[in-house]
Amino acid sequence: MAKYSLKINGKTKQVDVDPSTPVLWVLRDHLNMPGTKFGCGMAQCGACTIHLDGNATRSCVLPVSAIGKSAITTIEGLSENCTHPVQKAWLEHDVAQCGYCQGGQIMSASALLKSNPNPTDEDIDIAMSGNICRCGTYLRIKEAIKTAAKN
Amino acid sequence: MKNTSNRRDFLKSSVLAGGGLMLSISWFSEAKAAEKIATLNLPEQWSELAAYIKITPENVVKILCPNPEFGQNVMTSLPMMVAEELDCDWKNVVVEMGTHDNVKYGPQFTGGSNSVRMYWRPLRTAGAAARQMLIEAAAQTWGVPASEIITNAGVLSHSSGKSAKYGEMASKAATLTVPKDVKLKAPKDFSIVRNSKKNSEGTKVVTGKPLFGMDYKVDGMLIAMIQHPPAFGMKLKSFDATVAKKMPGIKDIFSFKLYDDGFEQAGFDTRTFNEMIAVVGNSTWEVMNARKKLSIQWEAAGEVKEMMVGRGGKTEKIVPGRLETTSKQLEMMAEFANGRHSAKPAKELRKDGNPETAFKNAAQVIERTYNAPFLAHNTMEPMNFFAHVQDDKALVAGPLQAPGWMEPTLAKILNLPADKIEIQMTRMGGGFGRRAYGSYVYEAARISQKLKVPIKLIYTREDDMTYGIYRPMYTATYRAALDANKNLIGFHVTGGGIPENPIHANRFPAGAVDNYLADGWEITSNITIGAFRAPRSNFNAAAEQSFLDEVAEAMGKDPIQMRLDLLKRAKENPVGKNNDYDANRYIGVLELLKEKSGWGKPENVGKKRGVAAYFCHASYAGHVVDMVMRDGQPYVESVTSVVDCGVVVNPDAARNMVQGAVVDGIGQSFYGALTHKDGVPEQNNFHNYRMIRHNEAPQKIDVHFVENDIDPTGLGEPPFPPVFGAVANALYKSTGKRYYNQPFTSEQPKS
Ligand code: FES
Ligand code: FES
Numbered sequence: 001m002a003k004y005s006l007k008i009n010g011k012t013k014q015v016d017v018d019p020s021t022p023v024l025w026v027l028r029d030h031l032n033m034p035g036t037k038f039g040c041g042m043a044q045c046g047a048c049t050i051h052l053d054g055n056a057t058r059s060c061v062l063p064v065s066a067i068g069k070s071a072i073t074t075i076e077g078l079s080e081n082c083t084h085p086v087q088k089a090w091l092e093h094d095v096a097q098c099g100y101c102q103g104g105q106i107m108s109a110s111a112l113l114k115s116n117p118n119p120t121d122e123d124i125d126i127a128m129s130g131n132i133c134r135c136g137t138y139l140r141i142k143e144a145i146k147t148a149a150k151n
Numbered sequence: 152m153k154n155t156s157n158r159r160d161f162l163k164s165s166v167l168a169g170g171g172l173m174l175s176i177s178w179f180s181e182a183k184a185a186e187k188i189a190t191l192n193l194p195e196q197w198s199e200l201a202a203y204i205k206i207t208p209e210n211v212v213k214i215l216c217p218n219p220e221f222g223q224n225v226m227t228s229l230p231m232m233v234a235e236e237l238d239c240d241w242k243n244v245v246v247e248m249g250t251h252d253n254v255k256y257g258p259q260f261t262g263g264s265n266s267v268r269m270y271w272r273p274l275r276t277a278g279a280a281a282r283q284m285l286i287e288a289a290a291q292t293w294g295v296p297a298s299e300i301i302t303n304a305g306v307l308s309h310s311s312g313k314s315a316k317y318g319e320m321a322s323k324a325a326t327l328t329v330p331k332d333v334k335l336k337a338p339k340d341f342s343i344v345r346n347s348k349k350n351s352e353g354t355k356v357v358t359g360k361p362l363f364g365m366d367y368k369v370d371g372m373l374i375a376m377i378q379h380p381p382a383f384g385m386k387l388k389s390f391d392a393t394v395a396k397k398m399p400g401i402k403d404i405f406s407f408k409l410y411d412d413g414f415e416q417a418g419f420d421t422r423t424f425n426e427m428i429a430v431v432g433n434s435t436w437e438v439m440n441a442r443k444k445l446s447i448q449w450e451a452a453g454e455v456k457e458m459m460v461g462r463g464g465k466t467e468k469i470v471p472g473r474l475e476t477t478s479k480q481l482e483m484m485a486e487f488a489n490g491r492h493s494a495k496p497a498k499e500l501r502k503d504g505n506p507e508t509a510f511k512n513a514a515q516v517i518e519r520t521y522n523a524p525f526l527a528h529n530t531m532e533p534m535n536f537f538a539h540v541q542d543d544k545a546l547v548a549g550p551l552q553a554p555g556w557m558e559p560t561l562a563k564i565l566n567l568p569a570d571k572i573e574i575q576m577t578r579m580g581g582g583f584g585r586r587a588y589g590s591y592v593y594e595a596a597r598i599s600q601k602l603k604v605p606i607k608l609i610y611t612r613e614d615d616m617t618y619g620i621y622r623p624m625y626t627a628t629y630r631a632a633l634d635a636n637k638n639l640i641g642f643h644v645t646g647g648g649i650p651e652n653p654i655h656a657n658r659f660p661a662g663a664v665d666n667y668l669a670d671g672w673e674i675t676s677n678i679t680i681g682a683f684r685a686p687r688s689n690f691n692a693a694a695e696q697s698f699l700d701e702v703a704e705a706m707g708k709d710p711i712q713m714r715l716d717l718l719k720r721a722k723e724n725p726v727g728k729n730n731d732y733d734a735n736r737y738i739g740v741l742e743l744l745k746e747k748s749g750w751g752k753p754e755n756v757g758k759k760r761g762v763a764a765y766f767c768h769a770s771y772a773g774h775v776v777d778m779v780m781r782d783g784q785p786y787v788e789s790v791t792s793v794v795d796c797g798v799v800v801n802p803d804a805a806r807n808m809v810q811g812a813v814v815d816g817i818g819q820s821f822y823g824a825l826t827h828k829d830g831v832p833e834q835n836n837f838h839n840y841r842m843i844r845h846n847e848a849p850q851k852i853d854v855h856f857v858e859n860d861i862d863p864t865g866l867g868e869p870p871f872p873p874v875f876g877a878v879a880n881a882l883y884k885s886t887g888k889r890y891y892n893q894p895f896t897s898e899q900p901k902s
Contacts, residue, residue, distance in 0.1 A: 045837050
């Protein structure tokens with residue numbers, strides 16, 4: 001066990017966990033933040049995507065000991081009151097079916113738009129192909145990303 | 152349209168605590184849905200449905216959604232049906248998920264593309280009744296005739312200038328008698344139904360609110376995981392948990408039996424292994440790590456006898472002990488298909504005319520065999536469930552499609568009366584049929600029963616994929632007999648599977664060919680199988696629709712025209728009885744598909760297009776897919792889809808569902824396969840079980856619905872099966888080669 005002080009969504013949180021514990025489980029089990037989802041545990045599905053210093057990162061393979069001073073943003077902290085343009089675009093296009101993958105999709109999409117405000121279809125495919133949607137909402141995700149890019 | 156409940160009173164009103172109206176709804180489903188339930192072996196009383204409407208003095212309309220949500224949008228579409236007839240403002244509607252009440256609410260089953268179908272009349276009738284009671288309350292309060300009161304978006308008004316919001320009249324309305332006969336709106340007057348409404352939980356989804364079973368948490372809850380045998384056909388021999396138990400955070404490790412000896416399994420009690428090891432601890436990561444330190448001996452399970460119980464009474468099932476390997480499974484299926492296997496002859500399922508003679512006299516016989524592998528459901532949210540079992544009661548909560556079927560089994564294994572078991576339903580991260588089977592719920596209950604503390608059982612992705620309840624492995628051989636003029640004079644399909652026969656004998660082209668034969672056979676197996684989005688249809692539509700494509704080619708006909716000609720025959724002069732499709736609706740879908748896809752238009756002539764259409768779950772769906780070669784790989788670039796599912800309640804969400812089905816179909820047909828080697832599943836996570844991804848999804852999927860006023864029929868499943876056939880047919884156009892074995896990208900599954 002070891003103590004960590006983590007910057008999450010603008011706040012500092014303390015945890016006392018095994019250093020190998022993935023950030024995914026620190027968030028879900030220890031910090032009561034279940035917005036970040038478990039899908040595969042091996043960086044294959046993107047359900048657990050968070051931002052680490054603004055970059056989309058798979059939290060299921062990221063040990064808490066590797067965080068250091070980096071800032072974590074989760075879907076819960078992406079915006080106050082659902083005001084982020086990506087979240088708004090997601091609602092406008094009514095993207096979700098079951099919704100389980102969508103937190104991870106939104107985190108990947110918002111990181112993409114931050115680094116590339118006007119992505120092409122190909123840019124979107126490349127940035128998003130690590131996020132599986134079992135319900136098949138890919139088209140709407142792409143449309144929503146384009147809408148968000150405009151705003 | 153008048154709607155009278157002749158079975159019995161099904162609406163009850165009561166005053167809400169704090170004022171307001173509550174209207175409880177329970178309803179014996181109509182014959183159509185009941186028929187479906189009969190095929191699922193359910194006790195009859197479970198075909199009862201229930202829900203409620205609450206109108207508070209603050210004018211908030213709460214509508215309980217009786218059925219669990221797994222992405223099919225019922226938490227929006229079912230309340231829309233109530234709101235339509237209630238004539239309230241959709242903005243004031245709050246949707247709540249019902250808890251399970253087997254007595255009051257029935258099966259609350261999500262599956263079989265049934266939710267909207269089952270509730271279409273009951274929920275609208277309830278909405279209309281509540282509206283009528285509010286009108287009556289206003290009439291009495293104002294001293295005017297009820298017939299002079301009109302409603303609009305939740306407001307009652309009278310020509311004298313009097314007006315009131317529903318909430319103001321709700322408490323009084325609650326004291327009135329529930330009307331026996333109510334008038335339902337004609338479809339032309341719909342103002343909420345047929346007008347797209349956003350997902351009622353959309354904001355919660357995009358802000359990461361806890362909605363799913365995985366997110367369920369109570370104080371003091373422990374995390375549990377299960378170690379199961381590594382192969383189908385194996386069982387636990389012994390284990391040593393000394394090291395694992397000493398790992399940090401671990402509370403207990405023990406083996407448990409899911410069902411006691413002699414347990415009689417009902418249809419949805421399917422479980423893969425009966426004895427497993429539970430690892431229970433404080434946190435997920437600690438439990439995952441401790442699991443790795445278990446030292447376990449497994450042994451061959453051998454042949455196992457199981458008692459099954461259903462409507463037809465009790466039967467004994469012998470589960471064979473062999474450790475299965477995919478190549479051997481394929482060989483065995485081929486032996487059965489050729490009738491070379493002596494174990495069991497194929498069973499005749501339907502025969503019209505004289506197929507033997509037709510094939511003997513044929514100028515040309517076309518024969519093709521199609522194979523498809525097991526498929527894992529791979530719901531994005533792996534199986535999981537919360538359980539807190541105490542001496543005298545139990546609470547279980549999580550994602551499940553059919554709480555009503557699980558309650559009796561829970562009662563049996565926990566030895567508790569059903570009314571002491573509370574089942575809470577969370578939003579599901581996908582279902583696709585997998586969550587109709589309750590074994591993971593019972594596993595959670597068993598673990599909590601032993602420890603008497605609240606636990607949450609979590610499957611890893613590997614657990615989820617390697618001890619699944621899969622789509623069966625299927626094969627079918629189709630034969631067509633053509634005469635010298637290239638007329639189709641005989642048709643024969645023989646199909647089978649491990650362990651289920653896929654053939655729907657009374658579906659198209661049955662009814663359209665004079666001499667027709669369908670037969671089937673089954674090979675028993677220890678690999679557990681169950682419903683998977685449009686069970687059986689998802690294979691048949693692939694095989695039959697690509698076979699018809701080949702037959703059309705041999706006949707020198709356009710593939711759509713060939714189907715239309717056959718359907719015309721089925722419509723005007725059907726062969727045989729029990730054809731379970733409506734040729735008219737089938738034709739309607741193909742005609743619209745032709746028009747919307749610009750089929751045969753000069754601008755589309757050079758395109759590599761495949762077409763297929765299919766009927767299931769009382770609906771009709773067809774697709775035209777346009778394929779291109781991209782980086783040497785076939786890629787479905789755009790799709791035109793047409794569906795006839797009667798009235799479309801929530802059009803934009805319905806389009807989403809069809810688009811999702813198309814993407815799912817392309818993914819499964821190209822990549823989906825769960826293969827085995829000596830009983831061990833060869834795929835265990837997304838690195839070796841390929842799922843369709845963003846860059847592989849089409850750029851465009853145009854969805855069109857046949858417009859009619861037919862009561863809604865299924866939607867979640869029907870658009871899925873024909874995708875497989877359309878993809879196969881487009882592959883032929885793109886590559887010049889016919890694809891007979893799924894998944895198409897590898898032609899042959901491994902091992
Ligand atoms: S859970 Fe992290 S990528 Fe799948
Ligand atoms: S919406 Fe269900 S997995 Fe993406």
